Amino acid sequence: SQFECGKPTISPDITGFSRIVNGEEAVSGSWPWQVSLQDYTGFHFCGGSLISEYWVVTAAHCGVGSQHRVILGEFNKCTSDVQIQTLQIAITHPQWNSNTINNDITLVKLKAPASMNSRVSPICLDTSQGMFPASTMCVTTGWGLTNPFAGSTPCKLQQATLPLLSNKGCEAYWGNKISDVMICAGAAGASSCMGDSGGPLICQSGGTWYLVGIVSWGSGFCSINSPGVYGRVSKFRTWVDQTIAAN
Secondary structure (H helix, E strand, O other): OOOOOOOOOOOOOOOOOOOOOOOEEOOOOOOOOEEEEEOOOOOEEEEEEEOOOOEEEEOHHHOOOOOOEEEEOOOEOOOOOOEEEEEEEEEEOOOOEOOOOEOOOEEEEEOOOOOOEOOEOOOEEOOOOOOOOOOOEEEEEEOOOOOOOOOOOOOEOEEEEEEEEOHHHHHHHHHHHOOOOEEEEEOOOOOOOOOOOOOEEEEEEOOEEEEEEEEEEOOOOOOOOOEEEEEEHHHHHHHHHHHHHHO
16 A cells, blocks of 8 residues: 555654653654554553554553454544544464563454554564664653653653663663563653553664564653563564464
């Protein structure tokens, strides 16, 4: 289709110092793969990323089920919704472990194909281990708490710019909780807060955005001094490809 992965029709605006904790609003429509996972009342409980016409990727710990809805093209979650999709099947990684939080990834298949437009298009998947080294500046987006004490989440999509850490660097904060299926980002005055679980950590290469991480854990304190931990998408690439091919 004309909507290539990782190439937003509407350009994002990144200053380089935006922080979800302090809440920087995204440009409406500029992260067209961002989805909102909601229950039947319209309550947003997790984020996700559109990776093809039929498939969305999110975190296993979100517990997505057939009763939930996938909202595409969302910017202001307090106004009426754009594309509301029901889901056909949710497939969680067979090695998902809720104790170690390893393999925190679920694939969701939409009942009907996403209708691609300037506000709805997919993100590319990170394919290689080496494409985005430590200290690469990347972006996380979501409707997370911008103030950990507020108790309510922003209406409009927020964005934050975060540096990637090496896993060795991340172990300085989180010790042996960090495994090779995780990647860390943050601890530089920005963080992704709760409410963004399952949402994207994306990095740009050659003008194209890639999904590098899935918001997993460690950012629930909204701490700007410890890194958030994300599922490492490059490690799940084979499983994702096989699962999509088989379903």
